[in-house]
Amino acid sequence: MKAIEISGLGKTYKGRKGTRIQALKGLSLDIMQGEVFGFLGPNGAGKSTTIKALMGLIRPTAGDALILGERITSCTARRNVGYLPENPSFYDYLTAEEYLTFVAKSFDVKGNLLEQRVAESLKLMELWEARKRPIRSYSKGMVQRVGLAQVLVHAPEVFILDEPMSGLDPLGRALVKEIILDLKKRGKCVFFSTHITDDVEKVCDRVGVIVSGQLQALDSVENILRSGLEGYCVQIRSGVKRLDVFDGFEVLRTHDPFVEYMVPAARFNEFMALVGHHSAEVMFVETRRKDLEAFFLEIVEKGEA
Amino acid sequence: MLNLVEITLKSILRDRVFHGIIFSALVFLLIPSVASLSMRQMTELSMNLSLSLLSFILLLLALFLGGTHLWKDIERRYTYSVLTLPISRSSYLVGKFLGIAIFIFAVACLLGLVAAGVVVFSSGIYPPERPIAWDNFVAAVVLDALKYILVVATAFLFSSVGTSFFLPVFGTICIFFVGSASQQVYDYITAPATTDISLFTKKAATVVYYLLPNYSAFDYKVNAVYGVPIAGSGLLLTLAYFAVYALIVVALAALLFEKREMN
Numbered sequence: 001m002k003a004i005e006i007s008g009l010g011k012t013y014k015g016r017k018g019t020r021i022q023a024l025k026g027l028s029l030d031i032m033q034g035e036v037f038g039f040l041g042p043n044g045a046g047k048s049t050t051i052k053a054l055m056g057l058i059r060p061t062a063g064d065a066l067i068l069g070e071r072i073t074s075c076t077a078r079r080n081v082g083y084l085p086e087n088p089s090f091y092d093y094l095t096a097e098e099y100l101t102f103v104a105k106s107f108d109v110k111g112n113l114l115e116q117r118v119a120e121s122l123k124l125m126e127l128w129e130a131r132k133r134p135i136r137s138y139s140k141g142m143v144q145r146v147g148l149a150q151v152l153v154h155a156p157e158v159f160i161l162d163e164p165m166s167g168l169d170p171l172g173r174a175l176v177k178e179i180i181l182d183l184k185k186r187g188k189c190v191f192f193s194t195h196i197t198d199d200v201e202k203v204c205d206r207v208g209v210i211v212s213g214q215l216q217a218l219d220s221v222e223n224i225l226r227s228g229l230e231g232y233c234v235q236i237r238s239g240v241k242r243l244d245v246f247d248g249f250e251v252l253r254t255h256d257p258f259v260e261y262m263v264p265a266a267r268f269n270e271f272m273a274l275v276g277h278h279s280a281e282v283m284f285v286e287t288r289r290k291d292l293e294a295f296f297l298e299i300v301e302k303g304e305a
Numbered sequence: 306m307l308n309l310v311e312i313t314l315k316s317i318l319r320d321r322v323f324h325g326i327i328f329s330a331l332v333f334l335l336i337p338s339v340a341s342l343s344m345r346q347m348t349e350l351s352m353n354l355s356l357s358l359l360s361f362i363l364l365l366l367a368l369f370l371g372g373t374h375l376w377k378d379i380e381r382r383y384t385y386s387v388l389t390l391p392i393s394r395s396s397y398l399v400g401k402f403l404g405i406a407i408f409i410f411a412v413a414c415l416l417g418l419v420a421a422g423v424v425v426f427s428s429g430i431y432p433p434e435r436p437i438a439w440d441n442f443v444a445a446v447v448l449d450a451l452k453y454i455l456v457v458a459t460a461f462l463f464s465s466v467g468t469s470f471f472l473p474v475f476g477t478i479c480i481f482f483v484g485s486a487s488q489q490v491y492d493y494i495t496a497p498a499t500t501d502i503s504l505f506t507k508k509a510a511t512v513v514y515y516l517l518p519n520y521s522a523f524d525y526k527v528n529a530v531y532g533v534p535i536a537g538s539g540l541l542l543t544l545a546y547f548a549v550y551a552l553i554v555v556a557l558a559a560l561l562f563e564k565r566e567m568n
Contacts, residue, residue, distance in 0.1 A: 052568075055389040056388070058567060078390065078391045083389045085385040088382075089383055091312065091383055092381075093319040098315070102308060103390065106390040150386070
């Protein structure tokens with residue numbers, strides 16, 4: 001089942017002196033229920049514009065989008081969505097407990113369930129002790145945690161998170177990753193934008209890269225990592241009489257009595273055959289691949305060119 | 306929407322500026338002393354000053370709350386969180402308006418009680434020649450509250466399109482002054498004795514009279530101070546005018562706010 005369907009979404013802003021700025025150019029994207037989707041892109045690429053359009057904050061000038069089958073132009077499309085804005089700001093005269101109660105009530109959560117959900121979310125985000133303090137007294141990281149708590153409090157099916165790790169310390173980031181993976185296990189859809197490729201690599205099923213308002217790449221994280229396979233680093237003990245048999249392979253490091261070779265993926269079997277034939281001892285084999293960051297930078301460079 | 310009304314009321318009650326404005330209500334305590342300067346009309350003067358002070362406080366509250374409430378939500382980026390809840394923008398705006406309207410009305414009632422206490426105290430020191438028209442006093446307070454709720458509606462209309470607090474605050478002040486004087490201007494230009502005014506000026510004044518809120522229609526202070534009877538039909542007409550005008554202005558504000566981009 002499609003959780004988010006974006007078809008030909010475009011947004012053009014009117015600039016000064018009649019100029020037009022195309023922030024989003026015909027974006028089409030489907031995100032399935034139960035999928036964790038990472039939306040990558042440099043600053044000003046159109047990530048936040050896409051998310052704002054999905055959340056009804058701005059009106060697209062072209063195309064359309066549906067969330068759980070409801071058009072984004074209707075506020076009912078947001079009935080089952082938990083949204084965390086970038087650098088969130090909440091009514092700071094309220095306490096975290098009051099704010100979460102307000103959000104839960106807006107989603108028609110009532111009675112004991114409301115109290116239970118508010119308490120659970122506060123405890124999960126480690127805000128229980130500070131729940132009676134006004135939000136204006138919170139640190140940036142705590143406000144971000146309130147943002148995540150208000151996303152969880154009404155147990156939606158779709159989560160749209162704009163830079164969810166922003167402002168969090170390493171412990172907070174680990175907690176958010178854990179929460180996202182838990183949501184995935186529970187079959188929820190998580191769509192989040194980020195600059196940090198490592199976050200995407202660890203939690204996402206698929207990734208989309210947007211550059212200058214256009215989707216430049218869309219693939220599963222697994223495929224990207226597989227396609228980025230450069231070869232293997234193989235360390236052997238140099239008990240071999242004739243090391244020159246490996247001459248066609250790049251030596252990465254020599255540390256007597258060990259030698260490390262860079263073996264291209266296509267020649268791995270050939271290398272291993274030589275190892276077997278000359279009774280060399282393999283100490284370890286390590287996969288060498290481009291990480292998601294290299295993939296991302298490549299796409300951005302291509303997109304900007 | 307009730308949820309939003311509740312949040313709006315909390316935000317007002319926890320605002321320091323509101324505390325400052327309410328603190329100014331202490332001036333009520335000075336009224337009997339000032340009124341005692343007029344030996345023969347102490348009760349009338351007390352009532353006049355009390356109703357004027359009440360009106361002034363309500364004006365400050367209406368400008369402060371109506372002109373800055375919506376703008377503050379946008380400026381501080383609260384709207385990014387609230388407007389992405391399953392609440393339509395119209396509901397958000399109407400919820401905020403109702404919250405402020407309820408608050409203005411509650412403050413008017415509270416200050417009305419304080420003003421009544423001041424009048425009773427003054428009349429005890431120097432009894433009036435005629436009985437106090439308490440029903441007129443109540444009508445004056447209630448209609449004053451409605452007038453300032455209409456001021457809030459006007460401020461919301463400006464806030465729905467304004468990108469700073471200048472337009473909502475100063476636009477509302479301008480409309481308030483023009484709307485308070487439009488009845489007198491209209492009466493003057495349409496009087497048979499007025500002949501030296503061009504047709505264009507007459508038409509323009511007539512358009513302004515019908516288009517802008519007629520705030521003087523809500524002024525029953527003279528009736529309260531001097532016990533001048535209030536015609537029931539006139540009162541009903543003013544109430545109907547308030548309901549229709551407020552509805553149109555708030556609906557227009559909601560319509561404009563629906564179309565606004567939250568960049």
